Amino acid sequence: MSIKLDLSERSHINEVDFNALGFGNIFSDHMLVCDYRDGAWQTPTITSVTPFSLDPSAKVFHYGQAIFEGMKAYKDNHEAVWLFRPQDNFDRFNLSALRMAMPTIPESIFLDGLYQLLTIEQAWVPKQTGSSLYIRPFMIATNGTLSASISTEFRFCILLSPVQSYYSEPINVKIADRYSRAANGGVGAAKTAGNYAAQFYPTHLANQAGYQQIIWTDDATHSMLEEAGTMNLFFRLNNSLITPPTSERILDGITRKSILTLAQHLGIHTEVRPITVQELIDASHTGALKEIFGSGTAAVVSTIKSFAYGDQDYPLVPLLPNESYAQQMKHALTSIQTKHTPDPFGWTFKVCG
Ligand SMILES: Cc1ncc(COP(=O)(O)O)c(C=O)c1O
DSSP states (O other), rough: OEEEEOSOOOOGGGGOOOTTTOOSSSOSSSSEEEEEEEEEEOOOOEEEOOOOOOTBBHHHHHHOOOOOOEEEEOOOOOSSSEEHHOOOOOOHHHHHHHHOOOOOOOOOHHHHHHHHHHHHHHHSSSTTTEEEOOOOEEEEOOOOSSSSOOOOOEEEEEEEEEEEESSOOOEEEEEEESOSSSOTTSSSSSSSSSHHHHHHHHHHHHHHHSEEEEOOOOOOTTTTTTTTTTTEEEEETTTEEEEEOOOOOOOOOHHHHHHHHHHHHHTTTEEEEEOOOOHHHHHHHHOEEEEEEEEEEETTTEEEEEEEEETEEEEOOOOOOOGHHHHHHHHHHHHTTTTTSSSSTTOEEEEEO
């Protein structure tokens, strides 16, 4: 698939302070855009980041037919640009597309288009420790008709945003005992817009009560621990690292499966099994609970310093960095991603440089 280039003459990169990056507020000069109509993907274009013009009746505005991915590009010490397991994001994007009745996208647009965009925008990949270029591929339904049915027209787009990792400080979380994020047979395992919109209100209530995130539980009983806002979860009981199995309700996180592999590689005992709220509370009382952390592309590894259930707060005893599995996992993962240590798993992919 050839890609049309419509590049801007002037870059705004010099206006950006790469030492004070937030998350997702700044965008590079160019994006990739590709439309789907008449049953086919059209020629993709790499063009300036400018607002879209859409029909107000476009189905994305009314029925939320929208999916996205989150990935990152990293720079090594020699200025080469690397991706981490890009094929997995591509595969998951197409699984989300199927679940949301959207057309799957070929590798030649998603992956080859991304490589070309990154090659053009390589100056935007930060070098600062902990920083990276966040990549947001997404697809929306653009058909202008109010009938509540599958759209026939779609737009795929890739945005690039230089970022720092967020939640770098340990966070307090609340375990959900009323609201739910996902249900069996639903769309919890898809990266679709409504999953996130539906979390905003309960998360806002939790924020007001002093918690940064919610740990979602199963919708039927609120007794099984599942995942957090944009993170999968790990619980360390004594020296065993436990993560719930993925399901129709839980996103199959790429960081999660990488941590499982890394932990096994480092000789840490792992268990993929359901874990209940009661087991967590009991382990907190006996002292078996040593750590809880979330894993995800945006947050990388995020340490949880306390959890709340009902009216009760359960603080965790802070560990020294060399005792913490969260710190070990974060270090092992980011060292591979930024090419500071060898990648025995074949996860890293060189884009350019
Ligand atoms: C709901 C949810 N769970 C888990 C994750 C972590 O997935 P990954 O490690 O692939 O970024 C994310 C982020 O993508 C997410 O949105």
